[in-house]
Amino acid sequence: MITILTKQNSIANHFLAELRDVRIQQDRMRFRRNLERLGEVMAYEISKTLEYFSADVETPLGVANTHLLHQQPVIATIMRAGLPFHQGLLNVFDRADSAFIAAYRHTKKSGEFEIHKKYQNTPNLDEKVVIMADPMLATGKSLVLCCKDLLSEYNIKELHIATVIASEEGLQHVQAFLPDVQIWVGAVDNELTSKSYIVPGLGDAGDLAFGNKE
Template sequence: MPLTQPFILNKTNSIANQFLAELRDVTIQQDKYRFRKNQERLGEILAYEISKILNYKSADVQTPLGTANINLAAEQPVVATILRAGLPFHQGFINFFDRADSAFITACRKTKKSGAFTIQIDQISAPNLDGKTLIMCDTMLATGQSTVLVCKEIIAQYQLKALHIAAVIASNEGIAHVRANLPNAKIWTCAVDDEMTSKAYIVPGLGDAGDLAFGEKV
């Protein structure tokens, strides 16, 4: 598969801009339900966009009055996410890919005194991914280290058919890291931000996605 440009949702104006604005808004994001719901909505929208490039096959559907011919997806992707921040975004994907299996990965940043961090993968709970199209969705693609490490681990275990990486907000650095390390992956995001803090948080970003969705981690 050739290296393609990322799909960036907010390059085109749509109602999705409203969901993204609310996610970023420091006041509105205090409403945890709305914060999760807006991620879910954006997951649904990106799922719809990704669905356009899957393979389809013709099928007949019997209505009460006749037969309708319609193209239906010839395969179901597997939708994966990294716990815990990615859960609401993942929910949006499986709302639309409602026949798809899911995979869940437990991974976290292990920060040293110097501020440098490594990613620790604790568990990958996945169905057999051989021959599957995998959508790895996670709210933030910051350094890209979590996504790349997790995907490399999965690729070492399974022969994927295709790999899609989806994020609500991606940094330029994260996109570059994915493109350098997973050249066959297609990237889908709602927005791209230029900067990061010294602790590798995206600026302007939205803050700590996991804490805002589920409460502060101790």
């Protein structure tokens, strides 16, 4: 299942428009905050699909019945660009555990790239709802590699991918290799450049958030 946030009119469109805007995105703090705000909006949308139980809350004047999350999801992310987006999800799922993975696209002399995974630190994910957050889904190789590793190591109950901009091609790649995953995306763009950047996309999310890499 794929849910595309900007198919509906909402304030999320403003956050995404600012992330894409070649001038506004130069304000690094605002860029990170907009990734965070989209993480917050997406967390709210995902929260509507999770499992709840009936509970009573004692107020100063009586007892109110409500529905509470059966289980907090675990928020996983791929560094670097995932970090502000992860923070947004964590602002909403504020008692969640987190999982961190460091992976990046290493470009070879031929111009092709491969995903280098350097680090993974995660709580036990058995029987957990896991939300894997990475703002950019270009070829989909980073997300497929990282999710496949987690799925082979743990008996994950339900896996969600949260992303801000995806390419059509990348989405197809993820669906082919991770057919049971639920995908939440801000917007879907048509094209990839020869260096696998999304067009129109927003540029390099990690560099915009944290500075140019070497």
